[in-house]
Every structure is written in C-alpha cells, then in structure tokens.
Amino acid sequence: MPKTLNPLQIVADRWQPSARFVERAALACVVMGVIIVVTGGAVRLTQSGLGCPTWPTCTEDSLTPTPEMGINGIIEFTNRMLTYVLCAVVGVAIVAARARAPRRRSLTQLGWAQFWLIASNGIIGGITVLTGLNPYIVALHFLAATALLTVAVVMWHRSGEGDDAPRDLVARPVRQLSWVLVVATTVLILVGTIVTGSGRHAGDASKDVHRIPLDWREVTQLHVDFVYIVVGLTVALWFVLRAVKAPALPRRRVVELFAVLMLQGVIGYVQYFNDEPEIVVGAHMFGSCLVWIAVLRVFLSLRDRGERPVVPGPADGHESLPAQPAGASSR
Known part of the structure; x- marks a missing residue:
C-alpha cells in the first residue's frame, strides 16, 4: 500500500530550521497579533468600519x-488583507515548528490553534460588517483577537523552553496570586470592550450604528477601578517574590509589567481628559496589547519546563553550550 505523503513531512525531510528561527517565527506571530489589534482599532477610529459595506467582498459587485468609496474603503480593505499576511506568518511558524527536529508536537498544535482562531475571527469580522457594527459583535471580534495574541505569546514562550513537566519556581500561594492577576487583567480587558461599545467612536459616521446603552463615563470609571486592582496586584506580587527569594527572571518580568502599566495609565488619563482623541485611543489599544503580553510573561515565568531539546550542529551551535540554571533563561 503506497505511503501517504504529508507535505509538512516532506518539508521536514529537506529543511532543518534552527531553534532560533522557530523562536523568531513564533515572535513574528506575536508582532502580527498586535498589528491586527491596532489596525482593527484604526478602522474603527477612522470611521471606516463600514468602508466595505458587505462581506466577504467589499461591495456586492x-x-x-x-x-x-474613498479612503474609508481602502482602510477597511487593507485591514482585511492583513489577515492574509497574518496567515502567512503563522503558516511559516507552523512549518518551522513541524520541520524542527526533534519534533515538538506542542508547538505545532499552538500554531494550528492560531490558524483556526484567525479563521473564526475572520467570520466574526464578516458578521460585524453584516450587522452594521453591532457593538457586542465588535467586542467579540476584539476578544477573539486577544485570544489569538494569547496563544501566540504562549507559543513564543514555549519555543524557548523544554517539554518537561511544569515545575513551579515559587510556592503555590504565589502561583495563585499570579492567577488572580491574570483574572483581574482579563476582567479589565472585558470592561474595556464595554467602554468601547458605549463610547463615542462607533466605527462609522452613520448615526444608525447601535451602541451599548450605558453611560460610557461610568463604565470608564469601572475600568479605572480595575486598573488600580491590577496595579495593586502587580506591586503585591513583586514584594512577595522578593520575600520568597524567587529567581531573578520572574521579578524582572513583574517590573516590566509595572512599567507598562504606568505608561498605559498615562495614556489612559490623557485620552479621558482630552475627549478621546483618535491617535491617543489608538495608542491605548497598543498599550492594552503590551499589558496583556506582560501579564502572560509574568505568569509563564513562574514555572520551569527545562531546557529546549538540543540538536548540536552549525545551525544551533549556540545550543551546545552548558545549560543555564532553571529560571535563568533570558525569556
């Protein structure tokens, strides 16, 4: 019986990417995930949400x-085309992870998870247009993009570590505190989507665009309250990590998160007290991506899975060096 040909296996038989290439491909997925969020925000902020009034084509004809259709049509269509760029980047990451020896099934699974998230979010984006920018669908569209960014960050992190069973670097109560930080940040993002859905930037100049029937200033105050909670949890986690003498990497990750939160807080206040200028709102969306990435990196830094598999050779000569102590990775 003839052997079934697997295209990915054919590539793996002819190309052996370095571990560094796989890691950079995973990082490229993270970068593209941020770009998709920011450019999606640009579509809304330039009132180009219905620049292409139908989907999947731009017009019926x-x-x-x-x-x-003017500039609004170009902006909306350009954002749609970026989805194909994102698919290409994720495709490279999938192929590289599959071709890399020894094979790491977890990396290819994370790559395919991104692909299916892109496909599903493309459908959600189409529904967003067909429903005339329904704010609840718009919020779901953003949350799906955030889910994609989450998987991309996890793949990036996993590409730099091994496949051993996770080993906590801190005591269980400290890990639980990091879980609380993740949950609080998730709620912060959810409330942010409600601010967007009830705020003044509907995504289209038409007055017929439905908005969430809430006072956006009151929802913004709730959003700010959760910012204080996240900042408080971050500071508390830093003190706890110092008290238990945690490895340097988790403490550094918490400092990075605090710095991003402070910058995001400044942007948020400038946005609020200047009647939400479009450019500042766009910067705030970019900042929200950085905050979420920083939170995930804090959480992932609190456990160790050993060194990534080593294949000595010209492509990975740097990997043949002595392994670093657990928790000392540059990741």
Whole structure:
C-alpha cells in the first residue's frame, strides 16, 4: 500500500530550521497579533468600519474597494488583507515548528490553534460588517483577537523552553496570586470592550450604528477601578517574590509589567481628559496589547519546563553550550 505523503513531512525531510528561527517565527506571530489589534482599532477610529459595506467582498459587485468609496474603503480593505499576511506568518511558524527536529508536537498544535482562531475571527469580522457594527459583535471580534495574541505569546514562550513537566519556581500561594492577576487583567480587558461599545467612536459616521446603552463615563470609571486592582496586584506580587527569594527572571518580568502599566495609565488619563482623541485611543489599544503580553510573561515565568531539546550542529551551535540554571533563561 503506497505511503501517504504529508507535505509538512516532506518539508521536514529537506529543511532543518534552527531553534532560533522557530523562536523568531513564533515572535513574528506575536508582532502580527498586535498589528491586527491596532489596525482593527484604526478602522474603527477612522470611521471606516463600514468602508466595505458587505462581506466577504467589499461591495456586492466588487471584491476590492471602488474609487467612490474613498479612503474609508481602502482602510477597511487593507485591514482585511492583513489577515492574509497574518496567515502567512503563522503558516511559516507552523512549518518551522513541524520541520524542527526533534519534533515538538506542542508547538505545532499552538500554531494550528492560531490558524483556526484567525479563521473564526475572520467570520466574526464578516458578521460585524453584516450587522452594521453591532457593538457586542465588535467586542467579540476584539476578544477573539486577544485570544489569538494569547496563544501566540504562549507559543513564543514555549519555543524557548523544554517539554518537561511544569515545575513551579515559587510556592503555590504565589502561583495563585499570579492567577488572580491574570483574572483581574482579563476582567479589565472585558470592561474595556464595554467602554468601547458605549463610547463615542462607533466605527462609522452613520448615526444608525447601535451602541451599548450605558453611560460610557461610568463604565470608564469601572475600568479605572480595575486598573488600580491590577496595579495593586502587580506591586503585591513583586514584594512577595522578593520575600520568597524567587529567581531573578520572574521579578524582572513583574517590573516590566509595572512599567507598562504606568505608561498605559498615562495614556489612559490623557485620552479621558482630552475627549478621546483618535491617535491617543489608538495608542491605548497598543498599550492594552503590551499589558496583556506582560501579564502572560509574568505568569509563564513562574514555572520551569527545562531546557529546549538540543540538536548540536552549525545551525544551533549556540545550543551546545552548558545549560543555564532553571529560571535563568533570558525569556
């Protein structure tokens, strides 16, 4: 019986990427995940959400925007095209992870998870357009993009560590505190989507765009309250890590998170007290991505899975060096 040919196996038989290449491909997925969030925000902030009034084509008669649609059509269509760039980047990461020896199934699974999240979010984006920018669907669209970013960060982190069973670097109560930080940040992001859905930037100049029937200033105050909670948990976690003499890496990650939170707080206050200028709102969306990435890196730094598999050779000559102590990785 003839052997079934697997295209990924054919590539693996002919190409052996370095561990560094796989890690950089995973990092590229993170970068593209941030770009998708920020450019999606730009579509809303330039009132281009219905620049292409239908989906999957731009108009009923044209796949691409027509001259009559102006800059709004170009902006919306460009954001749609970036999805294909994202697919290409994730595809490279999947192929590289599959071709890398020894094979690490967890990395390819994380790559495929990103692919299916992209596909599902593309459908959600189409529903967003077809429902006239329904704010609840818009919020779901953003949360799906955040889920994609989450998986990308996990893949990036996993590409730099081994496949041993996770070993906590701190006591269980400290890990539980990090879980509370993750949950609080998740709620912070959820409340942020409600601020967006009830705020003044509806995504289209039409007055018919439905908004969440809440006072956006009151919801913003709730959002700020959760910012204080996240900042408080971050400071508490730093003191706890110092008290238990945790490895240097988790403490450094917490300091990085605190710095990002402070920057995001400044942007948030400038946004609020200047009637939400579009450029500042866009910077705030970028900052929200950085905050979430920093929180995930704090959480992931509190456990160790050993060194990544070593394959000595010209492509990975740096890997043949003595292994670093647990918790000392540059990740």
